[in-house]
Amino acid sequence: MTQNKGKALVIGAGIAGLSSAYYLLQKGWQVEILEQNDLTNNCSYGNAGMIVPSHFTPLAAPGVVAQGIRWMFNSKSPFYVKPSLSPQLISWGLKFLKHSNQQHVDHSASAIRDLNIVSSHLYNELAKKEEFDFELTQNGILMLYKTEKVAEEEIELAHTAIDLGLPVDILDKKGIQNLEPNAKLDVIGGINYKCDGHMNPVKLMTQMISYLKNNGAVFHTQHKVTGFEIEGTAIKAVIANDKKFTADQFVMTGGSFLPELAHKAGIKIHLMPGKGYSFMHNPENPANRLEHAALLLEARVAVTPMGGQIRFGGTMELAPHRDKKNMNRVEGIVQSIPNYMPDFRVKLPKESDIWFGYRPCAPDGLPYLGQSAKLKNLIIAGGGGMMGLSLGPIFGKTVSEIADGQQPSADIRIFNPERFS
Template sequence: MNKGTVIIVGAGIAGLSAAYYLINDGWNVQIIEQNSLDNNCSYGNAGMIVPSHFTPMASPGMISQGIRWMFDKKSPFYVRPSLSWNLMDWGLKFMKYANKNHVDNHVEPLRDLNVYSSKLYDRLSQESDFDFELEQNGIMMLYKTKALEHEEIELAKRAQDLGLDVEIKSAAEIQALESDVQFDILGGILYKCDGKLNPMKLMKQLIAYLKSKGAIFQEQTTVKGYNITGKKIKELVTDKGNFAGDEFVIAPGAFLMELTNKLGLKLPLMPGKGYSFLYNPPSDVKLNHAALLLEAKVAVTPMDGKIRFGGTMELGSPNNKIYQNRVEGIVNSIPKYLKNLSVDYPKQDIWYGYRPCTPDGLPYLGRVSKYENIAIAAGAGMMGLSLGPAMGKAISQILSNRKFETDISVFSPDRFE
């Protein structure tokens, strides 16, 4: 049964996941992407599936920590100075939500969405069209200081209370998990509920699958506006022509505000620039688990025989510059935790992308009340890849007027109206 045509803006993991579930639910799908299909934030991320990330980025302590980091050009977090009203407005809202009540009210919806998304990855990996190195063997959270040890153990206990599979480990117990790597740590937490995958393989396989099912892709296409009648969008206006549809899904990652401002919608969001690079470890070193180097905020993911290192959160207007000191901060932190890995500054193939960061640390997921045929799937920040399948599945359910498996009401795109 043909349910009609859906125009999806954005070919990142949220947009492609929405396309996957929609096309299998009987919709015609067209995907509009402003870049090429092999150039968006979903390709270069750490590939982590993280039910462990049940607390929003807007949380107690983030403001004071962020201020301390601001004075270190190699720190994990940086706000590039700007007179931008969007940045100032975002910052004021972030301060409003960085409190315990906000966290307490949203840990369960975030946990449920991440856990459900992880299950959807399991199902996807069992299909014959997909083999994207999915391993649900856990992620190690590694720390070096007593202060962070206390915080992480408290967080791990809360995770256990929420029903997540989590183990608190000594340094020796972490070392026993990885015989080839020499750790210099105080201890760690193994979030057995977490997993990892190869995002490059996943994205390419999703695109190939969608094309085989009749999805139409329009690359290098910029949205200029919308043709609107009453409370319905009739056409998407682009520099490559107009695209008519019955439903429209806006999933453009960090460029959400550019598209929704044209619709008179208030969805505050800032791009958070991150860097990553691939490293060829020595032949006698194999890393089995993904890890987060907590004080440094660096992600470490074994991927296709290599190791991907990634990190930093640099808020500000998008640009095409690679700031060497940000990458040096990642490189310099690695031997402080992984003693036998000698990682040089990557002379080439440094990847960067922009995470879509909302001021309350929650994604935008659902319909908007101002229009009858628009749904939003964006703003998942550092959880973008982890939440992709669940966000896509939710969009499919919403457009077919079916109830979604978890409570997503707190992620309403209307919450800042």
């Protein structure tokens, strides 16, 4: 720890907010955190726990729109956009269409890769600290496919990854099965992205909260921000629960609520919540354990071993926040599992055992990270979409570097938080 540099107020206690608080504390800032819920209710808990340098292709990519249209009319499909005349959705959709091209993918790939790689290294450093034990396993993620069409697409993508310097193995049916000796795989092959890893996100979040509290960070839970006091080009205070919170530096995370939060500060951020579901499964046969996390590609289902159990997750529902579970979507996940892993007899979980959360999805598939151009003491970190947990540490480290007036460790120019303003 260094000398106190002033007070930083972090808005949001997801992985981006907690990581920001962690690295700010390391640099000697006094830290307070505002969270509109308690500390157990955000997207950072129920996700697949994956670290994904392999995800260098943004959500806005060629073919996504056509595939999405085909899926929209199937209630159990992995992707759904709720039809709406909402100006927010229309604006988001038009920007998404504009960026769904190969030029955007090529322009973005190396920057997304670098951000994830640095973040992965930071997770390795964090895991070495005695306060942390979140089941970090850096042994790769398997991309499993059943059809020749997807195999062709994924092998092409794997060659792109190799060109980008990522360690990747392209494997046939036997090769992929050798990596999972305890679970039968009904696939024609797969890709092992050896640069990837996984963890237990619940352990990570609870240990991070404990660390922050033990090192002087102050949490204000059930505090929803209702306004900002702004003078000229600086924030003077944040209003929450009719109280004023002052600081020298403000950090806006906020997950899928980032647009609403930014709007209160006079900033426009385009983002839609992408609703996803997950549940835990205890294998009937303990011998059917998995060595790697995996993605069941045609079904768009994530599979992650966690503490002797397996977490299954998936779907992407782009629609305004609506705290209701769509059991058809969950049923779609459950029905797809034995198609890839026939030994796993997964039953539809009780509704109370199903988690859901909202991924913050920007229309160009890129996160928002950097100093606000409009407000000189505001840093924005969010919009990680399906990479949110993976990018947590680099979000936090970058926030602390900007707060200290340092050059960020990663090149973040493409992630300018006001690029659509």
